[in-house]
Amino acid sequence: MFDEKDLEKIKKSKEKWEQGPLGKVLSKGGEQKEVFTSISGTPIERLYTPCDVGDLDYERDLSFPAEFPYTRGVQPTMYRGRYWTMRQYAGFGNAKESNARYRYLLQQGQTGLSVAFDLPTQAGYDSDHPLSMGEVGKVGVAIDSIEDMRVLFDHIPLDKVTTSMTINAPASVLLAMYLAIAEEQGVSYEKVGGTVQNDVLKEIICRGQYIFPPRPTMRLTVDLIDYCMKNVPKWNTISISGYHIREAGSTAAQEVAFTIANGIAYVQACLDRGMNVDDFGPRLSFFFNAFTNVIEEVAKFRAARRYWARVMKDRFGAKNPRSMMMRYHVQTGGVTLTAQQPLNNVVRVALQAYAAALGGCQSLHTNSYDEALCLPTEGSVTVALRTQQVVAEESGATLSIDPLAGSYYVEAMTNKIEAEVDQYIQKIDAMGGTLAAIEQGYIQKEIQDSSYRFQKEIESGDRVYVGINAYTMEEEPPTNLLKVDMKVGEIEAEKLKKLRSERDAAAWQKALDRLRQVSQTEENVMPAVIDAVKARATVGEISNVWREIYGEYRPKEFI
Amino acid sequence: MAEKKIKIIVAKPGLDGHDRGAKLLARIFAEAGMEVVYTGLRQTPEMIVETALQEDADVVGLSSLSGVHNYFFPRVVQLLKEKGLNNVMVVGGGIIPNEDIPALKEAGVAGIFGPGTATNQIVEFIQKNVSASQ
Numbered sequence: 001m002f003d004e005k006d007l008e009k010i011k012k013s014k015e016k017w018e019q020g021p022l023g024k025v026l027s028k029g030g031e032q033k034e035v036f037t038s039i040s041g042t043p044i045e046r047l048y049t050p051c052d053v054g055d056l057d058y059e060r061d062l063s064f065p066a067e068f069p070y071t072r073g074v075q076p077t078m079y080r081g082r083y084w085t086m087r088q089y090a091g092f093g094n095a096k097e098s099n100a101r102y103r104y105l106l107q108q109g110q111t112g113l114s115v116a117f118d119l120p121t122q123a124g125y126d127s128d129h130p131l132s133m134g135e136v137g138k139v140g141v142a143i144d145s146i147e148d149m150r151v152l153f154d155h156i157p158l159d160k161v162t163t164s165m166t167i168n169a170p171a172s173v174l175l176a177m178y179l180a181i182a183e184e185q186g187v188s189y190e191k192v193g194g195t196v197q198n199d200v201l202k203e204i205i206c207r208g209q210y211i212f213p214p215r216p217t218m219r220l221t222v223d224l225i226d227y228c229m230k231n232v233p234k235w236n237t238i239s240i241s242g243y244h245i246r247e248a249g250s251t252a253a254q255e256v257a258f259t260i261a262n263g264i265a266y267v268q269a270c271l272d273r274g275m276n277v278d279d280f281g282p283r284l285s286f287f288f289n290a291f292t293n294v295i296e297e298v299a300k301f302r303a304a305r306r307y308w309a310r311v312m313k314d315r316f317g318a319k320n321p322r323s324m325m326m327r328y329h330v331q332t333g334g335v336t337l338t339a340q341q342p343l344n345n346v347v348r349v350a351l352q353a354y355a356a357a358l359g360g361c362q363s364l365h366t367n368s369y370d371e372a373l374c375l376p377t378e379g380s381v382t383v384a385l386r387t388q389q390v391v392a393e394e395s396g397a398t399l400s401i402d403p404l405a406g407s408y409y410v411e412a413m414t415n416k417i418e419a420e421v422d423q424y425i426q427k428i429d430a431m432g433g434t435l436a437a438i439e440q441g442y443i444q445k446e447i448q449d450s451s452y453r454f455q456k457e458i459e460s461g462d463r464v465y466v467g468i469n470a471y472t473m474e475e476e477p478p479t480n481l482l483k484v485d486m487k488v489g490e491i492e493a494e495k496l497k498k499l500r501s502e503r504d505a506a507a508w509q510k511a512l513d514r515l516r517q518v519s520q521t522e523e524n525v526m527p528a529v530i531d532a533v534k535a536r537a538t539v540g541e542i543s544n545v546w547r548e549i550y551g552e553y554r555p556k557e558f559i
Numbered sequence: 560m561a562e563k564k565i566k567i568i569v570a571k572p573g574l575d576g577h578d579r580g581a582k583l584l585a586r587i588f589a590e591a592g593m594e595v596v597y598t599g600l601r602q603t604p605e606m607i608v609e610t611a612l613q614e615d616a617d618v619v620g621l622s623s624l625s626g627v628h629n630y631f632f633p634r635v636v637q638l639l640k641e642k643g644l645n646n647v648m649v650v651g652g653g654i655i656p657n658e659d660i661p662a663l664k665e666a667g668v669a670g671i672f673g674p675g676t677a678t679n680q681i682v683e684f685i686q687k688n689v690s691a692s693q
Contacts, residue, residue: 119574119625123601131601134630135574208576208600248579335579339654339674372674374626374656451579452586459677468675477657484626557599559585 001058002050011051022046038296039463040251041453042416048408056411061306065401066325069309071302071414072402073360074325079398084356085363086388087164089331091116091141092375093488095151098141102156104378108385112194113156114164114365116140117174122209124170124543127492137488139375140166144496144538149177150184159187163194164239164329164363169211171198172224173542176530179232195236195285195329198224201262201434202241204553205443206248211543214435216550220525222269227526229280236285238266239329242304246289247335249451252300253417255289257424258443260308264425265434267316277316281323290352290359291333297352298404299413301359304328306414307421330356331365337372340467342478345369350387357397358404364388374481441558448558496538503536511535516545565689567618570598570607572635575625580652584620584678591682604634611639611647617689621651628655633666640667648688652676 002010036044045052056062065073075081088105090113091098102113117140120132126144127136136142143149153163158181167174175196182192200217203210211217225237242250242259250258263284270280288304290297308326312318332352337345346369353366366384368376376384392398404410428437437443457463464470511532518528532542569585571578578600585597596614598607611619619639621632632651639647651663652672660671670684 119576123574125574131574131603133573134627135625138626139575203576206576206578208578209574247577249583373654448582448586451583455583455587455678459679469677479658481656481658486630555599557597559582559589559595559597 001056002054007051007054010049014047014049014051038252039291039293039454040253040296041450041457042251042253042296042413045412048412050408052408052412053415056415062405066321068313068321068324069306070325071306072405074305074327074362078360078401079357079392080401083392083398084361085112085162086110086385086392087112087114087329087363087365088381088385089114089116089166089365090381091118092139092482093137093141093484094492095141095143095148099152099154099156101378102152105381105385106156106161108382109389110385112162112164112363115152115166117165117167118142119209121174121539122167122170124173124211124539124547126496126538126540127489128496129540132489134486134489136492137484142488142492143174143177144492144540145499145536146177146180146533147495147499147536149174149181153178153181157187158182158185159191164197165194166197168197168200168203168207168209169217169220170539170543171196172220172526172529173533173539175224175228175235176526176533179530180534189232190234192232193234195239196224197241197287198238199241199262199287201265201438202244202259204438204555205245205258205262206447207244210553210555212546212550213553214438216546217553218265218269220546221266222273223524223526225266225270225280225283226273226275227524229275229283233283235283236327237280237283239285239287240266241287243287243289243331245447246291246333248447249454250447251450252291252296253420254424254446254450256300256304256307256417257421258447259286259288260304260311260421261425261428261434261437261443263308264311264315267312268433271316277312277318278320278323281312281316281318282320282325285362286326286328288328288330288361289333290330290356291336292348292351292355294351294355294358295404295410296413297355298359299410299417301328301356301361302402302405302410302414303417303421305360307418311425327362329363329365330359330361332356332367334367334371337367337369338465338467339372340472341475342369342373344467345372346383346387349384350391353387353391354395354397357391357395360402370478370481373478375484377480377482441556444558499536499538508535508537512537512541512545515542516549519546519549564592564594565618565685566594566596566614566616567620567685568596568598568607568611568614568616569620569622570602570610571600571622572602572604572607572631573623573625573627574601575623575627576600577624577653578622580624581620581622584622584652584681587678587682588620588685591686593685604631604638607635608638608642608644611644612642616647618648618650618685621649623651623653623655626654628653628663629659632663632668636667648685650681650685652681
């Protein structure tokens with residue numbers, strides 16, 4: 001972007017400044033630290049100048065919104081056209097309670113739903129399974145069968161709202177239920193919009209809600225992508241997630257690198273199935289974290305968009321621009337919240353939401369300030385949603401597209417993160433690809449090392465964290481925390497008993513037999529899953545069919 | 560008694576997948592000179608107690624961030640007692656509201672460490688209380 005001669009002049013002036021005004025101040029006492037680093041541990045320069053982005057080529061590296069390589073965003077008008085979708089992740093207790101929360105959020109101006117399932121549902125166990133003890137309805141809503149799903153979306157028109165479902169190993173089962181409910185509402189599959197997370201690799205890497213071993217679980221992932229490509233054209237078939245990688249302790253660059261490594265594995269698996277990259281590419285979506293360091297986060301989002309576009313075009317030969325556009329959801333950083341002085345979290349979340357907006361997200365969840373203590377209450381959820389509305393309406397972040405572009409600092413950081421991502425991808429390729437890197441524990445160890453480094457920085461006091469190792473104070477323990485009734489488990493177990501005695505046993509058996517048979521061939525399992533949920537087979541029963549065929553994943557632990 | 564290494568089982572009860580804290584502490588305990596066994600995820604109380612028995616553990620450290628501590632922590636203490644492992648100290652951490660702590664201590668959990676606790680506090684607590692009971 002700069003003339004060689006200009007850069008030479010700036011470099012000379014900078015040296016003069018360093019020896020002159022800067023040198024004088026440094027000789028008197030220096031700065032607060034020897035080395036300044038971002039929260040990811042990346043060293044940050046005192047001052048960025050054109051010299052730090054000398055080889056940036058505007059057309060090649062930045063271009064225009066909705067034009068390759070999409071550094072500046074994926075829509076031509078971005079938030080001037082419409083804001084991001086405000087989508088708060090919610091769900092607890094039984095389907096009825098969660099339905100009430102969703103309807104409340106929609107009334108408050110939320111524009112899309114995001115379903116949190118409880119852990120038994122995510123791990124493919126029914127509410128009456130021994131491993132579900134104590135967990136039913138705890139961190140999300142308990143869904144066992146289509147009966148629960150019907151209650152969950154009662155009075156919510158599935159052609160008007162889009163729904164994101166955080167469900168991975170059993171994603172096809174929950175999607176099947178959703179489609180069946182849409183059908184009952186008279187909404188055709190073509191009109192249904194939403195997302196399933198369906199990202200099983202990151203479950204194995206860091207989130208822990210896996211069921212089946214990597215290779216068969218990838219088959220189910222690809223079946224869902226393939227089925228939606230042909231039948232549910234507006235569905236986002238996967239949400240390739242860096243969020244949990246970051247929560248587990250990674251740096252910003254590792255978050256992008258390992259997410260894209262997983263993305264490469266999914267695209268490759270679809271291609272191996274004989275699918276065309278431009279048929280399924282446009283429906284792939286992503287999910288990232290947002291921490292409090294606004295500049296680093298904005299650079300991360302821009303680097304991620306640019307690198308993914310290059311992967312899709314250069315590595316996979318995509319032709320359709322929509323295959324190259326990285327669209328993503330953002331959630332503010334859960335691990336950045338403190339249980340100490342919890343109101344400070346409102347400020348953290350505001351900065352993180354601001355970063356997400358400046359970075360060009362397509363949808364956003366803002367955490368509630370009390371989430372280091374418990375599930376959020378209605379009051380704290382409202383503050384979180386209002387935070388998004390303040391960022392959208394008042395902060396100015398939405399007025400102009402990619403507003404931080406051209407900052408020497410932001411562009412230099414964007415380049416640096418992209419380069420780091422590229423190094424990781426090359427390394428993972430050399431190891432034999434993402435699955436091999438996971439099986440060797442490489443990705444897990446990289447994340448754990450970063451988590452360890454961060455903890456050491458906090459404990460040594462090298463990094464100040466407000467309310468944790470500095471600015472602490474005595475405070476009253478918080479009250480009014482949301483409690484989930486322990487009885488939910490018993491009630492759900494009762495409901496299951498009733499379901500099992502009342503359903504048409506012959507139809508149920510036939511549907512499960514058909515699923516078992518299809519699952520052992522190369523035929524897409526989705527139609528059989530839809531038939532099974534309609535025959536009122538449960539999440540646990542369907543998962544068990546696959547457990548028998550595919551086995552269960554048992555990780556090696558890498559400490 | 561001469562330098563016998565403290566043996567600690569770090570365990571994740573239930574279906575919760577948040578293991579950042581558990582893995583971090585496993586590493587910190589090992590650095591502090593303890594012998595560490597990390598169980599991995601999805602442990603039932605029975606599995607945890609069986610591991611404690613097999614490994615002849617001094618301490619069981621439980622980590623839970625999914626709100627199931629009131630069920631799992633007392634259950635582990637109870638099963639340890641049933642197996643005659645009365646000397647095994649149980650400590651726990653994770654997202655645990657203050658108001659739950661008295662009942663957990665009453666049930667026999669020796670220490671509860673919430674978010675933001677410095678890891679050296681946990682190490683010191685274990686070293687002090689285990690050596691006191693030996």
